[in-house]
Amino acid sequence: MTSYKVHYFDFRARAEAIRFLLSYGGVNFDDIRFEEDVWPKIKPTMPFGKVPVLEVDGEKYSHTIAICNFLGEKFNLAGSNEIEKMQIQTAALFIYDLIGKCEDITYYYKDAFGKEHYEKEVNKLINDIIPTALTLFDGIVADNNGYFVNGKLTWVDLYFTSLSEYFQGLFTWAELKHDANFVDKYENLKSLKDKVLAIEKIKNWVEKRPVTIA
Amino acid sequence: MTSYKVHYFDFRARAEAIRFLLSYGGVNFDDIRFEEDVWPKIKPTMPFGKVPVLEVDGEKYSHTIAICNFLGEKFNLAGSNEIEKMQIQTAALFIYDLIGKCEDITYYYKDAFGKEHYEKEVNKLINDIIPTALTLFDGIVADNNGYFVNGKLTWVDLYFTSLSEYFQGLFTWAELKHDANFVDKYENLKSLKDKVLAIEKIKNWVEKRPVTIA
Numbered sequence: 001m002t003s004y005k006v007h008y009f010d011f012r013a014r015a016e017a018i019r020f021l022l023s024y025g026g027v028n029f030d031d032i033r034f035e036e037d038v039w040p041k042i043k044p045t046m047p048f049g050k051v052p053v054l055e056v057d058g059e060k061y062s063h064t065i066a067i068c069n070f071l072g073e074k075f076n077l078a079g080s081n082e083i084e085k086m087q088i089q090t091a092a093l094f095i096y097d098l099i100g101k102c103e104d105i106t107y108y109y110k111d112a113f114g115k116e117h118y119e120k121e122v123n124k125l126i127n128d129i130i131p132t133a134l135t136l137f138d139g140i141v142a143d144n145n146g147y148f149v150n151g152k153l154t155w156v157d158l159y160f161t162s163l164s165e166y167f168q169g170l171f172t173w174a175e176l177k178h179d180a181n182f183v184d185k186y187e188n189l190k191s192l193k194d195k196v197l198a199i200e201k202i203k204n205w206v207e208k209r210p211v212t213i214a
Numbered sequence: 215m216t217s218y219k220v221h222y223f224d225f226r227a228r229a230e231a232i233r234f235l236l237s238y239g240g241v242n243f244d245d246i247r248f249e250e251d252v253w254p255k256i257k258p259t260m261p262f263g264k265v266p267v268l269e270v271d272g273e274k275y276s277h278t279i280a281i282c283n284f285l286g287e288k289f290n291l292a293g294s295n296e297i298e299k300m301q302i303q304t305a306a307l308f309i310y311d312l313i314g315k316c317e318d319i320t321y322y323y324k325d326a327f328g329k330e331h332y333e334k335e336v337n338k339l340i341n342d343i344i345p346t347a348l349t350l351f352d353g354i355v356a357d358n359n360g361y362f363v364n365g366k367l368t369w370v371d372l373y374f375t376s377l378s379e380y381f382q383g384l385f386t387w388a389e390l391k392h393d394a395n396f397v398d399k400y401e402n403l404k405s406l407k408d409k410v411l412a413i414e415k416i417k418n419w420v421e422k423r424p425v426t427i428a
Contacts, residue, residue, distance in 0.1 A: 048308050048350060059297075065279075066303035073296055082287055083273075089280035094262050100314070112335070113327045121326070136262060 004029035005055035007046065009036060011214045013169065014064050014099075015052035016162040020196075021068060021155060023205035025075035033210070064159075065092055072155030084150055091140065091148040092156045098133045099163055101125070106174040122176060130167070130182050138186040146192060153196075161196040164189070169214025218243035219269035221260065223250060225428045227383065228278050228313075229266035230376040234410075235282060235369060237419035239289040247424070278373075279306055286369030298364055305354065305362040306370045312347045313377055315339070320388040336390060344381070344396050352400040360406060367410075375410040378403070383428025 004022055008015035010033040022029045034042060043049050047062040054060070054067045061067055069089060072078035079085045105125045109118050137148075137160070145151035148160065164183040171180035184190045196202060218236055222229035224247040236243045248256060257263050261276040268274070268281045275281055283303060286292035293299045319339045323332050351362075351374070359365035362374065378397040385394035398404045410416060 048304070050308075056297075061297075061300055061304065063304040063307045065307055066300045069303060070296055070300040073299075082284055083270075083275075085287075086275055086280045086284040089283060090262070090275065090277040093277045093279055094264075097314075100311075104318070113331050117327050117331070 002027070003055075003057055005032055006030070007032045007034075007042075007053040007055065007060070008051045009034060009039070010210065011169070011212050012162065012209075013166055013214050016166075017064060017068050017155075017159040018052055018054055018071065019205065019209070020158045020162045020202055021071040021075060021077070023201050024077070024158060024199065025071065026201060031209075065089070065096055068092065068155050068159055075155075077153065077155040077158070079149060079154055084154075087149045088154045088156045091137075092159050094133070095137070095156070095160055095163060098130070099166065101129055102167065102170055106170045106176065110174055122178075126178060134182060134186050134189060138188045141188040141192050146188065146195070148192075157192060157196055158202070160189075161193045161202075164193050166214060169212075173214050216241070217269075217271050219246055220244070221246045221248075221256075221267040221269065221274070222265045223248060223253070224424065225383070225426050226376065226423070227380055227428050230380075231278055231282050231369075231373040232266055232268055232285065233419065233423070234372045234376045234416055235285040235289060235291070237415050238291070238372060238413065239285065240415060245423075279303070279310055282306065282369050282373055289369075291367065291369040291372070293363060293368055298368075301363045302368045302370045305351075306373050308347070309351070309370070309374055309377060312344070313380065315343055316381065316384055320384045320390065324388055336392075340392055348396060348400050348403060352402045355402040355406050360402065360409070362406075371406060371410055372416070374403075375407045375416075378407050380428060383426075387428050 004027055006015055006018055006022070006029055012019075019029070019031065042051075045060075046053050047060050050062055052064055052067070053062050054071075061070070069078060069092075072088070079088050102125065105118075105121045109121050113121075141148060147153055148156045167180040167182050171178055183193060197206065218241055220229055220232055220236070220243055226233075233243070233245065256265075259274075260267050261274050264276055266278055266281070267276050268285075275284070283292065283306075286302070293302050316339065319332075319335045323335050327335075355362060361367055362370045381394040381396050385392055397407060411420060
């Protein structure tokens with residue numbers, strides 16, 4: 001039997017999609033979480049010096065999108081032809097770009113550029129970057145019968161759902177008072193999220209997972 | 215015969231990997247380039263409102279990494295098993311992250327945060343972010359017999375090579391006087407780049423492509 005381990009901080013954040021997929025696939029996995037103060041020791045043992053990492057039978061692999069694609073293939077969530085595979089990756093990469101922007105602004109910009117610049121950028125994030133992206137994603141899900149690609153469940157739907165609550169985590173983390181429940185304002189995205197969270201194996205995982213800030 | 219069109223600005227930048235792969239595959243493609251002033255008109259006709267876009271038989275697909283993976287599969291440059299496929303994507307995604315950081319800092323930060331912050335960030339980019347990433351990539355190529363994954367040519371080698379000269383483009387664009395020929399300082403990366411540029415079909419493309427700033 002293949003052994004799976006997830007290595008990450010004690011957050012959902014960028015690792016949760018991997019945990020969703022492993023749960024969906026019905027495989028057991030070691031959910032290894034560490035505190036930030038031990039990260040400098042762990043970093044050199046991780047490929048590319050980053051986490052999340054998926055360990056498969058003792059070998060470590062890195063980068064959420066690549067890992068999700070790998071697990072998506074394994075659990076029949078990666079589309080049925082090369083065009084669908086590409087469309088799943090495309091949607092995931094645009095979601096990835098959005099989350100990266102959110103992390104940069106709420107987390108990195110906070111200390112780097114001073115209060116005035118930070119507030120201006122957060123304002124742009126809330127009033128422009130996030131709604132523009134979510135409006136676009138909502139339209140894509142509407143056009144694809146309730147899923148990101150071709151009217152059927154694929155790994156990008158799990159990826160999106162796992163990240164949809166991350167907005168609030170980032171905003172809480174950065175001590176931003178703004179309500180960050182952005183996704184629920186979009187009918188098609190909310191309905192997709194609800195569908196994914198209603199999948200028995202995902203539901204079970206969400207019920208038993210550790211409670212964390214993000 | 216499948217028809218291919220590449221839609222992008224008149225730059226190599228993020229589209230060049232796609233042009234490299236189509237050239238490597240020996241297929242004809244329309245290399246559609248437009249000026250920045252017409253972009254607002256073109257934007258709504260592109261999936262996700264972004265370019266580069268690859269049009270295949272009249273259908274448009276977006277995001278460089280997803281497109282490269284698709285073309286890599288087509289032209290036998292995507293690895294021979296699921297683990298290799300993941301490793302290729304992983305390397306490409308870390309290259310993508312580095313390039314994104316470079317674009318953010320040289321291009322976006324320039325006007326957004328004032329001279330002092332900008333100079334500090336550019337300094338960090340040159341003295342920390344770029345060398346840290348390239349040292350890591352160089353080690354990976356050293357460990358994999360001269361390629362990014364498993365000692366053989368895959369699409370991530372073409373992706374990396376196409377972007378290696380983009381550093382200079384970005385620095386010139388941002389009017390930074392610093393020598394941005396970073397890659398050539400790393401023995402394994404330089405040798406990989408030279409190998410890719412010596413491939414007959416890539417060489418022919420590089421000789422005939424339009425000369426652009428980035």
